[in-house]
Amino acid sequence: MERPAILTKFDSLAQGYAAHDYADPPRYLARRAAVVTGTGPRLARGDTILDLACADGNMARPLEQLGYRYRGVDGSEAMIAEARRTLGDGVPLEVGLLQSYVPAEPVEMTLLLRAVKYVPVADRPAFFRRVAGFTRTKLVLDFPPEEEDAAQMRADLQAAGWTDVVQRPFFLPQHVAFPAPLRQATRTLEHTGPLARLVMRFAGIWVWSAVPPR
Ligand SMILES: C[S@@+](CC[C@H](N)C(=O)[O-])C[C@H]1O[C@@H](n2cnc3c(N)ncnc32)[C@H](O)[C@@H]1O
Structure with missing residues (x-):
């Protein structure tokens, strides 16, 4: 390929x-680690999370701190080298493409953060079917509302057999360091239902979870 x-x-x-x-x-x-693991079905301590398009493995330590095992894969050899440099040899890391990667063992959760856009829309049903083949409990992905057609994303997941699609907003900004009161405000806002959906028209990202076919 x-x-x-x-x-x-x-x-x-x-x-x-x-x-x-x-x-x-x-x-x-x-905070992102708490949100992505807390969206959709519960995981158990010690469950394995596969981070697809993991970049430098920045989610490894936060997810490990919550009690999960972490594996990372990315298409960029330089990103995986950076992940090895920062995480050491104890974390399983591989070079692999979203278009073809399959882990040696199934995992409980597959994570795809800021990267669903790198799976061409036409390839998504096949991608979601392949991910369903190695994911036992849930897939969690995120995207800004303006970047994706949510109805199409839901249809593609369902066409691949995924069920129980749930979404939640995430408002902590990536590019601005908020002080503690503002961090708390974003957390509160995420649970306000209609107000949160209104704010999502201007800021924030969706975090989605889906359950693989039995
Ligand atoms: C915007 S970064 C997000 C990285 C990480 N998930 C995060 O949230 O910090 C996108 C990552 O996707 C990887 N990527 C892009 N296209 C890919 C592909 N076709 N296969 C595997 N990785 C890919 C890039 O190398 C990059 O590390």
């Missing part, structure tokens, strides 16, 4: 990726 051209851009961004892509990496990533 031909290497997607976008990976060359990510190769060049690999060094210090989390530090330059997130304004407040420890707080943002810890």
Whole structure:
């Protein structure tokens, strides 16, 4: 399979990726870990989470701190090298493409953060079917509302047999470091239902969870 051209851009961004892509990496990533694992069915401590398009493996430590095992895969060799440099040899990391990757063992949860856009829309039903083949409990992905057709995404998941699709808003900004009161305000806002949906027209991302076919 031909290497997607976008990976060359990510190769060049690999060094210090989390530090330059997130304004407040420890707080943002810890909160994101709580949100993605808390959306949809519960996991058990020790369950394995596969992070597809993991970049520098920035979710590894936050997910491990919640008691989960972490595996990361990314199409950029430079990103995986950066992940190895920052995480050491104890974390399973592989180079692999969204278009073809299948892990050696099934996992409880597959995670796809800021990366569903790299699966072409026409390929999504097949992608979601392949992910269903190795995911036991849930798939969690995220996207900004303006970037994706949510109805099409839901239809593609359902066409691939996924059920129990749930969504929740996530308002903590990636590029601005909020002080504690504002961080708390975003957390409160996420649970306000109609108000949160209104705010999602201007800011925030959706976090979706889906359950694989039995
Ligand atoms: C915007 S970054 C997001 C990284 C990480 N999930 C995060 O949230 O910080 C997208 C990642 O997807 C990877 N990627 C893009 N296209 C890919 C593909 N076709 N196969 C595997 N990885 C890909 C890039 O190398 C990059 O690390």
